[in-house]
Amino acid sequence: MAEKVRIAVDAMGGDFGPSVTIPGCALALERMPGSHFLLFGDETAIRAELANHPRLAERAEIRHSSVNIRMDDKPSQALRYGRRVSSMWMAIEAVKKGEADAAISAGNTGALMAMSKICLRTMARVDRPALACLWPTLRGQSIVLDVGASIGANASHLVDLAIMGSAMARIILGLERPTVGLLNVGTEEIKGVEEVKAAAAILRESDLPGLEYAGFVEGDGIGMGAVDVVVTEGFTGNITLKTAEGTAKQIAAYLKAAMSGSLFAKIGYLFARGAFAELKGKMDTRAVNGGVFLGLEGIVIKSHGGTDSVGFARAIEIGYEMAKNDLMNRIRDTIALAHQFESGAADPASPSQETAQ
Amino acid sequence: MAEKVRIAVDAMGGDFGPSVTIPGCALALERMPGSHFLLFGDETAIRAELANHPRLAERAEIRHSSVNIRMDDKPSQALRYGRRVSSMWMAIEAVKKGEADAAISAGNTGALMAMSKICLRTMARVDRPALACLWPTLRGQSIVLDVGASIGANASHLVDLAIMGSAMARIILGLERPTVGLLNVGTEEIKGVEEVKAAAAILRESDLPGLEYAGFVEGDGIGMGAVDVVVTEGFTGNITLKTAEGTAKQIAAYLKAAMSGSLFAKIGYLFARGAFAELKGKMDTRAVNGGVFLGLEGIVIKSHGGTDSVGFARAIEIGYEMAKNDLMNRIRDTIALAHQFESGAADPASPSQETAQ
Numbered sequence: 001m002a003e004k005v006r007i008a009v010d011a012m013g014g015d016f017g018p019s020v021t022i023p024g025c026a027l028a029l030e031r032m033p034g035s036h037f038l039l040f041g042d043e044t045a046i047r048a049e050l051a052n053h054p055r056l057a058e059r060a061e062i063r064h065s066s067v068n069i070r071m072d073d074k075p076s077q078a079l080r081y082g083r084r085v086s087s088m089w090m091a092i093e094a095v096k097k098g099e100a101d102a103a104i105s106a107g108n109t110g111a112l113m114a115m116s117k118i119c120l121r122t123m124a125r126v127d128r129p130a131l132a133c134l135w136p137t138l139r140g141q142s143i144v145l146d147v148g149a150s151i152g153a154n155a156s157h158l159v160d161l162a163i164m165g166s167a168m169a170r171i172i173l174g175l176e177r178p179t180v181g182l183l184n185v186g187t188e189e190i191k192g193v194e195e196v197k198a199a200a201a202i203l204r205e206s207d208l209p210g211l212e213y214a215g216f217v218e219g220d221g222i223g224m225g226a227v228d229v230v231v232t233e234g235f236t237g238n239i240t241l242k243t244a245e246g247t248a249k250q251i252a253a254y255l256k257a258a259m260s261g262s263l264f265a266k267i268g269y270l271f272a273r274g275a276f277a278e279l280k281g282k283m284d285t286r287a288v289n290g291g292v293f294l295g296l297e298g299i300v301i302k303s304h305g306g307t308d309s310v311g312f313a314r315a316i317e318i319g320y321e322m323a324k325n326d327l328m329n330r331i332r333d334t335i336a337l338a339h340q341f342e343s344g345a346a347d348p349a350s351p352s353q354e355t356a357q
Numbered sequence: 358m359a360e361k362v363r364i365a366v367d368a369m370g371g372d373f374g375p376s377v378t379i380p381g382c383a384l385a386l387e388r389m390p391g392s393h394f395l396l397f398g399d400e401t402a403i404r405a406e407l408a409n410h411p412r413l414a415e416r417a418e419i420r421h422s423s424v425n426i427r428m429d430d431k432p433s434q435a436l437r438y439g440r441r442v443s444s445m446w447m448a449i450e451a452v453k454k455g456e457a458d459a460a461i462s463a464g465n466t467g468a469l470m471a472m473s474k475i476c477l478r479t480m481a482r483v484d485r486p487a488l489a490c491l492w493p494t495l496r497g498q499s500i501v502l503d504v505g506a507s508i509g510a511n512a513s514h515l516v517d518l519a520i521m522g523s524a525m526a527r528i529i530l531g532l533e534r535p536t537v538g539l540l541n542v543g544t545e546e547i548k549g550v551e552e553v554k555a556a557a558a559i560l561r562e563s564d565l566p567g568l569e570y571a572g573f574v575e576g577d578g579i580g581m582g583a584v585d586v587v588v589t590e591g592f593t594g595n596i597t598l599k600t601a602e603g604t605a606k607q608i609a610a611y612l613k614a615a616m617s618g619s620l621f622a623k624i625g626y627l628f629a630r631g632a633f634a635e636l637k638g639k640m641d642t643r644a645v646n647g648g649v650f651l652g653l654e655g656i657v658i659k660s661h662g663g664t665d666s667v668g669f670a671r672a673i674e675i676g677y678e679m680a681k682n683d684l685m686n687r688i689r690d691t692i693a694l695a696h697q698f699e700s701g702a703a704d705p706a707s708p709s710q711e712t713a714q
Binding site for chain 2: 219250
């Protein structure tokens, strides 16, 4: 891949549109001088913002669209009025046409997923796309997938998730050989569903390059940073992610109530303001900022709808790094190896020496 | 049920054995003067503790066992050496024999579940037992089940969970008609697995007494207290519970680090100590204190292994209330109604007017 990385941006996506996405692009350009931008959306609105960012203006091209996808429309509705003509669709299509190396949108997640699937299609040998997120942990960050792109997964798809997640971890977390865990329940005797056990057997025995299979992980291991990549099926993954976000919000509410209680608590709060600001940053679910669609014929990054320009720049940075480091081919090669192993193995779905750890 | 409620206690269970369980029983007796105790475990150790609690001694009978179930043994191991002879098994068996109305143990969860299933068996018409927990929410408490007793659930079992959970909510949360939600993912177009959709149709159309079906709930709705009873299958439920516990621990670690940072933060901490103590109480996962096995021919309560006597007394109180308010028959009656509806319905598994909300 050339030094130049071309980013397609849905400038209208998110709660704030160009007033956040354009400053976000400007910030991303400062950090990654090799980037070029295709900006999709209302030309007048984009041009007004670009006036404040002359350096970005030099490296950006505007492609007008007057159709914005609304944040709370269902994917089917969004497709009905936004297919081919919306800023979101056009940004994705730029990747398909080879005009851009990655697409970024802070818009409606369901619509972005549906349009990406239809426009880009899944990679050869990958059954279903996945949505991966960066999860803050006590050790730093882990990648958790699938957090809601597809419901249900057989053993082979769980292995695909492990491969896609660890390819992302090598690039985004900078790890040579990330550890991978399969999310599972703790009780020994009923340990997990059959698909998870079968995926464990394949990961253990195939010894795939670029990842280290580390066994099962329980729910409380995610936040502890037990492994670099946590693999689970999309139903459980989506509920798990939202439960963690809900718990963080719940504790923030308790903390706020506690700190506004007694006079002593209020005085304490004043003294510890700096520490609370730091804590708030760590608890902010926007720090995770969206997710990455994996398993498609192209790179699509979902930025959080309510993000600010710093968060949007971070989402662009993720797309930039994944394109620059050739995520797609890394995934392709390892998936091919895994499927070779799976079809060669006697009966990977019911291994005889299953030794759950 | 008579005023007198007989409680069978595995006095040896938990991290601290009789030094916590016996003071816990004494505390429970103060609160619920109608209780009588059967104490299972090492007679010498129990008698030594009972010496400090003369009023409990008058209402308690000791049944000696020299076999304790270790906290980290697998259920199969525990059964091998503990069946029939351990304090845990004997406490459960007292319920089976009709000598006690409820059994309480702070011991090994997997072993307790396995022994309860084998000794008590599941209720007629109930396929699988469930483990229910009390989940602290911004509105108070909700009941979440199944958090790990059984893996996988079809629509009919999800309906059983709704019935069992709302019977528990009526007794423990004191609600006339608790609201019930099915845990699901948020994206409209891929909303949930087939079983969850089919269970939604049955709950919506059968209009069962004693519960109000309130639709789907997402992961972040649990801690907000969106509904009184959250129903999900045991794999997802177990991972969800542990993820929430892990997130609470993670935030507690951030908070501790933030408060021991700068001098100002330390001073702030000193002023706000009371508020922090209150917060710690709310974040303490032991407040949830274990769980309740539902769907068995008898009442078994799991207290948290690391609990203190106050927590153990709370677990006894839950068992006491469930026995006194005839949980078993309440569940039986509603399950019968639901199964009648399910077998009468044309095809509840694929309803034609599915209108997911």
